[in-house]
Amino acid sequence: MRSGKLVALAVTTPYRSKALPDVPTIQESGLADYAVESWQGFSVPASTPGAIVDRIHRDVVAVLREPDTSAQLENLGFTIAASSPEAVDQTVRDDIAAYRKVIVSADVKLK
Numbered sequence: 001m002r003s004g005k006l007v008a009l010a011v012t013t014p015y016r017s018k019a020l021p022d023v024p025t026i027q028e029s030g031l032a033d034y035a036v037e038s039w040q041g042f043s044v045p046a047s048t049p050g051a052i053v054d055r056i057h058r059d060v061v062a063v064l065r066e067p068d069t070s071a072q073l074e075n076l077g078f079t080i081a082a083s084s085p086e087a088v089d090q091t092v093r094d095d096i097a098a099y100r101k102v103i104v105s106a107d108v109k110l111k
Contacts, residue, residue, distance in 0.1 A: 012036040019077035039081070041088050053085050 001008050001020065008023040014035040016025060026034045042060060044053060061082045063069055070080055083091075 017077050018074055018079070039091065040078075041091075057085050 001023075008020055010024050010026045010029045011017050011020065012026055012035065014025060014027060014037070017023060042056060044056065064073070064080050064082050073080060081087075
């Protein structure tokens with residue numbers, strides 16, 4: 001897109017991307033209430049001791065906050081949240097509930 005070989009029509013997030021600031025959101029393009037945002041994170045077994053979870057979180061956040069790392073990720077369009085393990089758990093619960101509603105309303109059946 002930056003080279004001009006592709007033209008972005010819109011981004012799916014409810015906010016404009018720092019990597020593509022001139023590309024409108026789908027909401028701005030006329031589809032109100034549309035917002036799809038991907039995210040990445042680390043998961044560990046539920047039985048992992050809290051101290052280990054805290055250490056992994058601390059170490060990953062430290063890497064994400066390194067200036068070179070954060071600049072590279074933001075240049076690719078990522079937004080670094082570095083939220084707490086509890087916030088990630090809530091995000092997973094919220095996503096499950098949201099996608100469950102979509103699946104039920106679309107009457108999706110597994111074969």
